[in-house]
Amino acid sequence: MLELDTRQVKMGQRAADKAEALALMGGFLLEEGLVDKGYLAGMQAREAQGSTYLGQGIAIPHGTPDTRDAVRQTGIRLLQFPEGVDWGNGQRVYLAVGIAAKSDEHLSLLQALTRVLGEDSLEASLREASTSEHVLAILQRTPQSIVVEPQLIALAQPAEDLDDLIAIAARRLRQADCAAEGFAGALYDAAPLPLGDGLWWVHGLRRVKRPGLAFVTPATVLSHEGQPVKGLFCLATGGEGHEALLERVCELLAAGHGAALAGGMTVAQILAALGAEAAPDWPSATVPLANAHGLHARPAQVLTQIAKRFDGDIRVRIAGSDAAPVSVKSLSKLLSLGARRAQTLEFLAEPLVAQEALPALLAAVQSGLGEPVEPLTEQDLARADAVTSDPIEALVDDTPSAIEAVPPPPAGSTWHAVAASPGIAVGPAYLHTVRSFTYADHGVSPEVERTRLRDAIHASRAELGSLIHRSPVKAIREIFVTHQEMLEDPSLVEDTDARLAQGASAEAGWMATINEAASTQEALEDALLAERAADLRDVGRRVLARLCGAEDAIEPDNAYILVTDEVGPSDVAKLDTARVAGILTARGGATSHSAIVARALGIPALVGAGAGVLSLAAGTPLLLDGDRGMLRVAPDAATLARAQEERAARVARQQAADARCMEPAITLDGHAVEVFANQGDIKGTPAAIAYGAEGIGLLRTEFLFMAHAKAPDLAAQEADYRQVMDALEGRPLVVRTLDVGGDKPLPYWPIPAEENPYLGLRGVRLTLQRPEIMETQLRALMRAADSRPLRIMFPMVGSVTEWRQARDMARRVALDTPVKDLQLGIMVEVPSAALLAPVLAAEVDFFSVGTNDLTQYTLAIDRGHPVLSAQADGLHPAVLKLIDMTVKAAHAHGKWVGVCGELAADPHAVPILVGLDVDELSVSARSVPLVKARVRELDMTKTRALAQQALDMAGPGDVRALVEAFD
Ligand code: PEP
Numbered sequence: 001m002l003e004l005d006t007r008q009v010k011m012g013q014r015a016a017d018k019a020e021a022l023a024l025m026g027g028f029l030l031e032e033g034l035v036d037k038g039y040l041a042g043m044q045a046r047e048a049q050g051s052t053y054l055g056q057g058i059a060i061p062h063g064t065p066d067t068r069d070a071v072r073q074t075g076i077r078l079l080q081f082p083e084g085v086d087w088g089n090g091q092r093v094y095l096a097v098g099i100a101a102k103s104d105e106h107l108s109l110l111q112a113l114t115r116v117l118g119e120d121s122l123e124a125s126l127r128e129a130s131t132s133e134h135v136l137a138i139l140q141r142t143p144q145s146i147v148v149e150p151q152l153i154a155l156a157q158p159a160e161d162l163d164d165l166i167a168i169a170a171r172r173l174r175q176a177d178c179a180a181e182g183f184a185g186a187l188y189d190a191a192p193l194p195l196g197d198g199l200w201w202v203h204g205l206r207r208v209k210r211p212g213l214a215f216v217t218p219a220t221v222l223s224h225e226g227q228p229v230k231g232l233f234c235l236a237t238g239g240e241g242h243e244a245l246l247e248r249v250c251e252l253l254a255a256g257h258g259a260a261l262a263g264g265m266t267v268a269q270i271l272a273a274l275g276a277e278a279a280p281d282w283p284s285a286t287v288p289l290a291n292a293h294g295l296h297a298r299p300a301q302v303l304t305q306i307a308k309r310f311d312g313d314i315r316v317r318i319a320g321s322d323a324a325p326v327s328v329k330s331l332s333k334l335l336s337l338g339a340r341r342a343q344t345l346e347f348l349a350e351p352l353v354a355q356e357a358l359p360a361l362l363a364a365v366q367s368g369l370g371e372p373v374e375p376l377t378e379q380d381l382a383r384a385d386a387v388t389s390d391p392i393e394a395l396v397d398d399t400p401s402a403i404e405a406v407p408p409p410p411a412g413s414t415w416h417a418v419a420a421s422p423g424i425a426v427g428p429a430y431l432h433t434v435r436s437f438t439y440a441d442h443g444v445s446p447e448v449e450r451t452r453l454r455d456a457i458h459a460s461r462a463e464l465g466s467l468i469h470r471s472p473v474k475a476i477r478e479i480f481v482t483h484q485e486m487l488e489d490p491s492l493v494e495d496t497d498a499r500l501a502q503g504a505s506a507e508a509g510w511m512a513t514i515n516e517a518a519s520t521q522e523a524l525e526d527a528l529l530a531e532r533a534a535d536l537r538d539v540g541r542r543v544l545a546r547l548c549g550a551e552d553a554i555e556p557d558n559a560y561i562l563v564t565d566e567v568g569p570s571d572v573a574k575l576d577t578a579r580v581a582g583i584l585t586a587r588g589g590a591t592s593h594s595a596i597v598a599r600a601l602g603i604p605a606l607v608g609a610g611a612g613v614l615s616l617a618a619g620t621p622l623l624l625d626g627d628r629g630m631l632r633v634a635p636d637a638a639t640l641a642r643a644q645e646e647r648a649a650r651v652a653r654q655q656a657a658d659a660r661c662m663e664p665a666i667t668l669d670g671h672a673v674e675v676f677a678n679q680g681d682i683k684g685t686p687a688a689i690a691y692g693a694e695g696i697g698l699l700r701t702e703f704l705f706m707a708h709a710k711a712p713d714l715a716a717q718e719a720d721y722r723q724v725m726d727a728l729e730g731r732p733l734v735v736r737t738l739d740v741g742g743d744k745p746l747p748y749w750p751i752p753a754e755e756n757p758y759l760g761l762r763g764v765r766l767t768l769q770r771p772e773i774m775e776t777q778l779r780a781l782m783r784a785a786d787s788r789p790l791r792i793m794f795p796m797v798g799s800v801t802e803w804r805q806a807r808d809m810a811r812r813v814a815l816d817t818p819v820k821d822l823q824l825g826i827m828v829e830v831p832s833a834a835l836l837a838p839v840l841a842a843e844v845d846f847f848s849v850g851t852n853d854l855t856q857y858t859l860a861i862d863r864g865h866p867v868l869s870a871q872a873d874g875l876h877p878a879v880l881k882l883i884d885m886t887v888k889a890a891h892a893h894g895k896w897v898g899v900c901g902e903l904a905a906d907p908h909a910v911p912i913l914v915g916l917d918v919d920e921l922s923v924s925a926r927s928v929p930l931v932k933a934r935v936r937e938l939d940m941t942k943t944r945a946l947a948q949q950a951l952d953m954a955g956p957g958d959v960r961a962l963v964e965a966f967d
């Protein structure tokens with residue numbers, strides 16, 4: 001640590017410009033014997049690379065790394081310039097702190113200086129200081145506490161440059177309520193400082209609510225001013241000191257931990273390294289968990305949804321554990337708790353939201369989070385006490401013993417899990433638990449172990465090559481290609497090498513590296529990225545099996561249901577699909593690779609069923625319904641027979657529908673209904689067409705905006721829209737303009753907290769407030785269209801004025817970007833739009849009914865409500881009446897109407913919607929064949945009569961019964 005004393009300060013200096021100030025500083029350091037003459041050139045070169053202005057009137061001139069040889073003795077000297085010196089970029093320096101450092105000693109100085117930077121009056125104090133004692137006193141003020149918490153750490157973020165990282169850090173600080181709106185803008189004026197090891201430092205002084213430190217790393221190494229960028233510390237500081245933390249950061253770097261901070265450490269490790277508090281001192285409440293399978297995917301999802309309604313940080317941990325509480329808003333983190341039945345959850349909520357959030361969360365847990373729950377017994381509670389609850393352990397421990405503590409679901413019971421791949425499967429349980437290998441911790445010698453590892457990786461790569469070659473399904477091939485890429489990752493070998501050098505065996509070193517990397521991945525807030533940890537573990541096990549010379553397990557001869565913890569893609573792909581009737585996993589989500597593989601192979605699958613399924617006795621008869629997300633354990637003969645029949649009928653129906661999917665959907669009496677596909681990405685168009693889609697009926701353009709760290713520019717959007725239009729080969733494209741707000745947040749477009757976001761700024765209301773974003777999108781769409789059929793619709797239109805404003809904007813854009821075949825319409829998602837359909841129909845070209853939102857607004861039921869959403873049925877006669885009004889109004893003006901909500905694919909709803917004379921149904925691509933087949937069964941006269949009857953029913957149940965009787 002560098003000490004400061006008054007002899008190191010020269011007061012009352014004057015310099016005409018920065019060059020003169022640097023010369024003065026060079027001279028001061030030289031006369032004090034700290035540096036040789038050449039150091040001044042180094043200081044000048046450093047300024048040329050980037051200003052050393054630190055903030056609040058302080059600059060820290062120092063030499064470049066290659067002029068360290070010119071440093072004779074480490075030390076610092078201070079020059080006070082009461083009149084100030086122009087340091088460039090409009091920044092004025094009143095105190096120059098010249099650093100002569102042989103290594104990284106200047107970090108401790110930086111720490112001492114930054115401590116005081118937050119003080120608004122600092123600049124004036126330094127300027128006005130009359131004695132060197134005064135200057136030093138200003139620089140040595142007492143530190144205060146600063147927020148460092150999990151949500152302020154974001155690892156492996158998609159970022160293209162340092163600015164992106166700054167934006168992410170600023171967003172985290174805002175979300176943690178450390179900074180207010182405008183903080184990010186203020187940051188861009190601050191010059192980021194390299195700290196070494198690819199780590200950078202930036203701090204913001206304005207728009208700070210409370211001091212906080214964010215740490216962000218990019219997914220790939222970036223570059224800034226010719227130097228690598230592997231991580232960024234971003235400090236929000238607003239008048240309070242923060243010495244302890246800065247000291248910690250600087251100590252960490254000086255002690256050589258920079259490389260680990262920049263990559264390799266988990267969030268928990270980083271927090272621990274920074275000395276963050278394990279748990280915040282917030283109001284808390286506890287509640288025992290009664291769900292039979294613990295906090296598995298479904299109930300966890302319900303919990304995250306409830307938490308997301310509150311605009312503040314809410315965390316949870318298992319009561320009594322030392323682990324840092326995790327964010328309730330992160331599904332992957334919730335799952336990583338591994339909370340089991342009868343364990344007590346401890347919720348902690350920021351004081352601002354605690355009063356409302358804690359009772360809501362407690363009530364939701366008590367009511368079972370959407371699952372029926374049995375009351376807890378004494379025995380349950382005693383068992384829960386015996387279970388360990390360290391979340392990190394739970395994640396990395398893949399031995400069966402950690403899982404056996406949960407009892408199996410009893411015979412005759414029905415369980416719910418995430419429906420990952422559709423279809424009904426029946427068969428005995430075949431438990432495929434992760435094999436545990438025994439191996440020595442210590443190796444023969446680093447060289448021997450290195451060779452063994454290299455050989456095992458080489459063999460695994462070849463094995464993957466042959467799997468790629470053999471896999472009939474593209475999605476599976478792509479996964480193995482990804483696995484091969486993972487094996488190419490030099491950091492895996494480098495990290496293992498370091499362990500081998502310390503004496504580890506190839507097996508122990510490799511698995512330690514894999515577990516560490518997978519845990520880091522699992523700690524990510526992005527559920528999709530977190531799920532990729534399963535692939536890393538899969539790759540890890542493949543190499544381990546090679547190192548241990550293990551043979552593959554032998555699967556049974558007859559059709560079975562594969563029951564496993566978290567199936568790796570290679571496990572599934574290796575299985576004989578003729579014998580795997582279904583897949584049931586304890587962990588995983590609908591987007592995990594195992595789910596993707598199961599879908600690609602057409603194997604019915606349920607995932608995230610909870611640890612209990614791993615305790616099922618081998619051979620237990622199982623009935624798995626991949627459509628309804630339901631598992632029956634040892635069902636009785638009658639249930640089984642019904643399911644078998646249903647399965648046979650479904651399979652036959654799907655096959656027949658698939659065979660005729662390219663034919664149009666025409667009723668028995670010759671009425672044509674267009675069947676289009678809904679799409680949420682750019683790539684899916686060819687697949688949709690292959691399923692028989694006659695066009696894209698709803699392109700949800702949010703995906704494009706969500707895939708970027710900031711709003712994509714005109715060229716990026718045009719390229720993406722063009723890709724969709726090209727793939728459509730002249731078929732119509734119905735595009736919805738950006739629909740964010742409410743249930744669809746956009747990270748870089750933060751919407752001020754609203755009491756009720758569903759009734760707040762969202763959809764077109766929001767985009768009309770940002771005309772530049774909307775105009776760019778419209779222009780990109782029109783440019784991409786050329787002469788192809790383009791239909792643009794605006795989401796959440798609730799008034800004629802909104803429609804007219806949006807239409808006028810589109811017309812203005814079309815003036816300079818004309819499109820030959822353009823229609824402009826609205827989505828009917830708000831009851832007022834349906835009620836005003838007679839007025840709107842005169843002006844729009846078409847309507848598309850978004851039944852998902854129309855139902856929630858008509859019935860006043862949140863579409864994501866954990867309990868009530870099941871009642872948000874679009875076949876409610878009230879919703880049907882609004883659709884009927886819309887169609888009648890449109891047809892009176894010769895306009896067409898589509899339905900693009902989930903209702904359009906519901907087999908009960910198709911006859912009603914067709915009977916109400918809806919012209920187009922837009923559904924998920926996979927549903928196109930079945931919807932077309934359903935239309936072909938109908939007779940228009942009878943269907944119209946059915947629809948009229950439905951309008952007069954009392955509730956959705958009556959409508960469904962009516963349709964069943966009709967069939
Ligand atoms: C709808 O609301 O029915 C709709 C199609 O839009 P989204 O589900 O994207 O809100």
Ligand code: MG
Binds near residue numbers: 829850852853
């Ligand atoms: Mg909608």
